[in-house]
Amino acid sequence: MGTRNEKQKILIVDDSEMNRSILADMLGDEYEIVEAIDGAEAVARLNTDSTDISLMLLDIVMPNMDGFEVLAVMNKRNWIQDIPVIMISAENTSSYIEHAYELGVTDFISRPFDGQIVHRRVINTIMLYAKQKRLIELVSDQIYEKERSNNLMVSILSHIVEFRNGESGLHVLHINMMTEILLQTVMRKTDKYNLKRSDIPIISMASALHDIGKISIPGEILNKPGKLTKEEFDTMKTHTLIGAEMLDQLSYYKDEALVKTAYQICRWHHERYDGRGYPDGLAGEEIPIAAQIVALADVYDALTSKRVYKPAFSHEKAVEMITNGECGTFNPLLLECLLESADSIQEQLAVNSIKQESDRNIRNITEDLLHYEELSASERTLRLLEHERTKYQFFASLSSEIQFEYTREPSMLTLSEAGAKMLNAAEITMNPLEEEQIIGISDDKVMEEITKLVTGSSMESPVIQYDGELLVNGEWRWSRVICRSMWSHEEKPVMTGCIGKIVDMHEEHAKIKDLQRIASYDGLTGLLNQSNAKRHVMERLHENEDKDYILAIFDIDYFKNANDRCGHMFGDKVLQHMAGRLRGSTRDYDITARVGGDEFMIFMQDIEGIESIIDRVYHALTGKYEGFDISISMGISRTRKIGRKYENLFGCADKALYTAKQAGRAQYCFYDDSVKEILSVISSIDGEE
Amino acid sequence: MTIKECYEAIGGDYEAVYQRMMKKDSLIMKFTKKFLNDTSYKSLKDNLSGGNIEEAFRAAHTLKGVAQNLAFEKLYKPSSDLAEILRAGSTEGAGELMEIITKEYEKTIAAISELE
Numbered sequence: 001m002g003t004r005n006e007k008q009k010i011l012i013v014d015d016s017e018m019n020r021s022i023l024a025d026m027l028g029d030e031y032e033i034v035e036a037i038d039g040a041e042a043v044a045r046l047n048t049d050s051t052d053i054s055l056m057l058l059d060i061v062m063p064n065m066d067g068f069e070v071l072a073v074m075n076k077r078n079w080i081q082d083i084p085v086i087m088i089s090a091e092n093t094s095s096y097i098e099h100a101y102e103l104g105v106t107d108f109i110s111r112p113f114d115g116q117i118v119h120r121r122v123i124n125t126i127m128l129y130a131k132q133k134r135l136i137e138l139v140s141d142q143i144y145e146k147e148r149s150n151n152l153m154v155s156i157l158s159h160i161v162e163f164r165n166g167e168s169g170l171h172v173l174h175i176n177m178m179t180e181i182l183l184q185t186v187m188r189k190t191d192k193y194n195l196k197r198s199d200i201p202i203i204s205m206a207s208a209l210h211d212i213g214k215i216s217i218p219g220e221i222l223n224k225p226g227k228l229t230k231e232e233f234d235t236m237k238t239h240t241l242i243g244a245e246m247l248d249q250l251s252y253y254k255d256e257a258l259v260k261t262a263y264q265i266c267r268w269h270h271e272r273y274d275g276r277g278y279p280d281g282l283a284g285e286e287i288p289i290a291a292q293i294v295a296l297a298d299v300y301d302a303l304t305s306k307r308v309y310k311p312a313f314s315h316e317k318a319v320e321m322i323t324n325g326e327c328g329t330f331n332p333l334l335l336e337c338l339l340e341s342a343d344s345i346q347e348q349l350a351v352n353s354i355k356q357e358s359d360r361n362i363r364n365i366t367e368d369l370l371h372y373e374e375l376s377a378s379e380r381t382l383r384l385l386e387h388e389r390t391k392y393q394f395f396a397s398l399s400s401e402i403q404f405e406y407t408r409e410p411s412m413l414t415l416s417e418a419g420a421k422m423l424n425a426a427e428i429t430m431n432p433l434e435e436e437q438i439i440g441i442s443d444d445k446v447m448e449e450i451t452k453l454v455t456g457s458s459m460e461s462p463v464i465q466y467d468g469e470l471l472v473n474g475e476w477r478w479s480r481v482i483c484r485s486m487w488s489h490e491e492k493p494v495m496t497g498c499i500g501k502i503v504d505m506h507e508e509h510a511k512i513k514d515l516q517r518i519a520s521y522d523g524l525t526g527l528l529n530q531s532n533a534k535r536h537v538m539e540r541l542h543e544n545e546d547k548d549y550i551l552a553i554f555d556i557d558y559f560k561n562a563n564d565r566c567g568h569m570f571g572d573k574v575l576q577h578m579a580g581r582l583r584g585s586t587r588d589y590d591i592t593a594r595v596g597g598d599e600f601m602i603f604m605q606d607i608e609g610i611e612s613i614i615d616r617v618y619h620a621l622t623g624k625y626e627g628f629d630i631s632i633s634m635g636i637s638r639t640r641k642i643g644r645k646y647e648n649l650f651g652c653a654d655k656a657l658y659t660a661k662q663a664g665r666a667q668y669c670f671y672d673d674s675v676k677e678i679l680s681v682i683s684s685i686d687g688e689e
Numbered sequence: 690m691t692i693k694e695c696y697e698a699i700g701g702d703y704e705a706v707y708q709r710m711m712k713k714d715s716l717i718m719k720f721t722k723k724f725l726n727d728t729s730y731k732s733l734k735d736n737l738s739g740g741n742i743e744e745a746f747r748a749a750h751t752l753k754g755v756a757q758n759l760a761f762e763k764l765y766k767p768s769s770d771l772a773e774i775l776r777a778g779s780t781e782g783a784g785e786l787m788e789i790i791t792k793e794y795e796k797t798i799a800a801i802s803e804l805e
Contacts, residue, residue: 016751018727022720022758026711061750112757115711 007032008054008126013042013070014088015062019113023057023088026115027122039065040412043073044428047407047414050079055126057109060089060096064430065410071103073410080104084125088113171301172208174349178297179207181345185337186293193289206262207294210269213243225309237278240267264288269295274329284331296334299327304349315346402472406432407497413438419502422472441471450481454498457485467509470502478509522594524572525579530601533593534646537603540591541644548606551649552614553657554621554634557665559598562628570626571598577625585620601653606638618668633660634668641671690803692718698800699763699793706760720759721801727755730794733768737780737787746775752790764793 010027013036014020024033034053036042039062046053060067067087074080084106089096097108106125109118183203187195214222217239221232228236243266247259268282268291275283277295287295303318313321319342321327323335338345402419406412413432420427425437432438439447446468453464462485470479483500487493520532528536541549556562556578563571575598582592582600591603602617604610614636621632635657637649656671663669692714696703710716733748749772756765771786 015747016727016729016755018720018723018755019751019758021723025716025719061747063744063747111754112705112709112760114709115716116709 009034009052010122011036011042011045011053011056011083013039013056013062013067014059016059019059019088022113023118026113026118028119031122038062039067039070040410040428040430042070043410044412044414046074046077046079046083047405047412050077050083053083054129055122056083056085057122058085058087058105060087060100068099068103069410071100071105075104076409082129084129086121086125171305174301174305175207175210175294175297176204177348178300178345179293180204181341181348182293182297182334182337185341186289186334189337189340190333195289202257202261203265203290203293206258206265206290207297209243209247209262210265210294210298211239211243212246212262212266213239213241216242227309237270240270240279243267261290264291265294267291269298271295272328273331277328292331292334296322296330296338300338300345301349303327315342402502403499404501405497405499408495423470424474442468446470450483454483454485455495457495459485459487459493462487467505472502472504477504477506479503480505525576525594527579527582527600528591528593530593530595533591533595533601533603534650536591537649538646540603541639541646545644549639549649550602550604550606550610550614550636551639551653552602552617552634552636552668553595553650553653554600554602554618554632554668555657556598557631557633566628570628574598574625574628574630578621578630581621582617585617601650606640614668622666631666633657633665635660635671636668637671690800690805692721692804695721695800695804696760699761699797702760702762709758709760717759718804722804724755724759724761725798725801727752729755730790733771734787734791737783742775742778742780746772749775761793761797764790764797767793 008031010031011034012020012023014023015038017037020035020037024035027033031054034045036045041064042056042058043065058067058070067089071080071085074083074085080103085104086107086109087100087105088109089111100108106128107121109121180200183195183200186193187197187200217236221228221235224232244263247263247266250259265288268277268280268287271277271280271282271287271291272295273284273287273292275281299322300318303313303321304315306312319338322330322338401416402422403416404419405414407414411431411433413429415423415425415427415429417427423441425441429435429438433447433451446466449468450464450466453466457464464483464485466481466483467478468481469476471477472479480503481500482503483498485498486496488496520528522529537551556574559571559574562574575594578598578600579592579594582602586592586602586604589604591601593601593603595601604613607613614634618632618634621630623630635653635655637652637656639649642648642652652671656669660667660669690698693703695701696706706717707714710720729748729752733745733752736742736745736748749768753765753768753772756762756768767786767789771783771790774781774783774786
């Protein structure tokens with residue numbers, strides 16, 4: 001336990017500074033004291049970290065959140081199981097006490113405090129809990145320990161055998177790996193052996209014990225360089241039965257899967273599929289699959305390794321000898337598996353090293369860990385959590401993001417330290433939606449929208465995003481709120497709150513606005529372009545249903561000629577000049593746009609005297625520019641005649657413009673019945689000249 | 690004035706507090722002096738006259754607790770009584786009790802101020 005040497009922390013929750021101080025003094029220097037001035041602060045502290053508090057002294061009557069409410073939250077969050085609570089109070093009515101015990105308090109201390117009693121009770125309670133915690137820890141550690149020592153024992157045993165055998169020490173490892181590979185291949189190909197994934201580590205671990213019986217074979221036979229005599233070979237053969245018997249005589253563990261499997265392997269790893277092996281002459285599937293696989297692995301490794309009586313054969317040669325039946329008959333399915341996994345066998349056995357073995361161990365341990373996942377709140381998990389928390393806090397402190405967490409019960413908003421400063425709010429706020437400080441950082445709509453989005457999110461898609469203006473560091477900034485709703489782990493999950501962060505995107509937002517503005521204006525003249533003019537006009541029409549408007553379209557007479565004669569640069573200058581004139585002769589509120597090559601649009605309110613306004617605008621747009629005579633033709637449509645549909649207004653102005661051109665240019669023309677029948681050919685008129 | 694004399698002057702139970710504070714006069718001294726800065730009396734007075742019964746209750750409750758811890762018996766009794774009245778949401782008799790509390794509080798404060 002990493003915290004064993006540190007002082008244990010006691011959280012004192014009392015609204016009176018005096019009382020906290022007295023208690024702190026009574027507990028002396030043995031503990032680290034953390035204080036909370038009311039229930040809300042206590043819950044907030046536990047919310048930040050509930051794992052490092054060894055005991056809580058809790059007052060009942062407090063503002064904001066009283067002791068019973070704190071207990072209710074602790075129950076809801078399952079904190080009460082890990083943190084013992086001693087209630088301190090002058091209340092000694094039995095209903096109070098009963099209620100407190102129901103809520104899980106461990107003990108009561110009544111006022112006035114007696115130093116001795118406080119001290120004693122705290123020590124007792126902490127000891128009781130620590131003992132319990134340590135027991136849990138001990139049990140879980142023992143489980144890991146057991147697994148580890150199993151591995152270790154098996155490894156030692158098999159190495160003893162090999163040592164006596166004069167083998168390389170790698171034999172066991174090879175068998176181990178190859179058994180694993182073959183097992184996996186068998187499982188992929190067939191399910192007739194009912195193998196489970198969890199069988200793989202057991203069988204491969206047991207495979208290490210296959211030659212354990214050789215311990216009792218005399219050394220001179222084991223290590224005889226030449227061929228064995230028949231008697232010697234008969235003695236040698238007994239290692240199978242001896243090994244099996246050794247395992248069978250284990251009084252305590254013989255029913256364990258590992259030992260049972262090892263028994264099969266020891267006894268039958270020299271049997272052959274055709275019944276011509278030893279010691280029992282089993283045939284076909286009478287031989288347990290574990291023993292069949294180890295037998296094959298054993299033969300392969302014997303062939304590819306150098307022995308006192310033979311050189312090492314190549315992988316190819318070994319496979320060939322096995323498939324030819326030179327080493328006895330094997331299960332055809334296993335031979336298929338051998339051929340299929342030949343590559344990975346060769347690879348893994350070749351680059352064998354200690355490092356690899358430890359990697360394998362790590363993998364095994366990880367698997368074991370997964371296996372024991374039910375020990376969820378073990379010391380290890382806590383340490384991991386602690387690690388994650390430290391990491392999180394570190395990154396949070398580095399970033400200038402505002403991070404927040406909201407829990408529904410109790411309704412509490414926690415802001416990261418930096419975030420609280422930036423928003424000029426407290427790190428912890430109870431009932432934030434009723435708190436001025438929190439409401440003040442945005443307008444009502446923003447909070448409403450975010451709340452709506454979060455409550456509308458689901459467990460499947462818990463992440464929501466909202467862009468809005470927030471008061472950050474005293475300045476309204478465009479910010480992005482990214483937020484994930486959190487859910488309970490019940491059968492029917494309930495939203496418990498949310499976590500999220502607020503990212504400043506003011507600059508980006510300004511850029512986007514800028515781009516939007518650029519996109520809606522004509523680059524040459526700075527007037528609106530056609531599509532945006534249309535949007536503005538339609539909005540204006542929609543928003544002011546009681547008002548009448550006119551829409552005028554005009555173009556520059558013989559503009560094409562000016563372009564052709566003086567070049568496009570000059571043409572552009574003329575257009576810019578016209579835009580300037582247009583701006584100068586209209587009011588800001590009017591909508592002016594360049595809607596095509598030399599075609600412009602004006603949209604303004606149709607008020608009394610509109611005719612003279614148009615006349616004035618018309619004349620302002622006519623005149624000389626750098627020696628070039630400019631005249632325009634203009635067509636005008638009116639909402640009181642045409643109605644309020646943009647397309648109709650534009651179409652009719654277009655037709656009126658055509659009429660003006662037909663009538664000899666340099667004039668303007670209101671759309672009325674007389675121009676109704678004339679077709680618009682506006683775009684081709686200048687081109688025909 | 691010694692701490693013992695101080696307790697005699699304000700009618701506190703010195704023996705009791707001595708036992709509870711692990712027989713350390715230094716501790717009693719420390720907390721007695723700390724009482725000068727305790728805000729619960731002021732909070733009680735303000736909230737009571739302001740008609741905020743809930744807050745007044747909490748203040749009375751705290752004052753009672755502190756007085757009890759320090760064995761200021763004369764102060765403990767009326768604050769305890771007042772707390773019970775306020776807890777029930779009533780103010781009946783609160784004025785009289787408040788007068789007694791004020792008298793005892795001032796006497797206590799005066800005595801503590803004279804501690805060496």
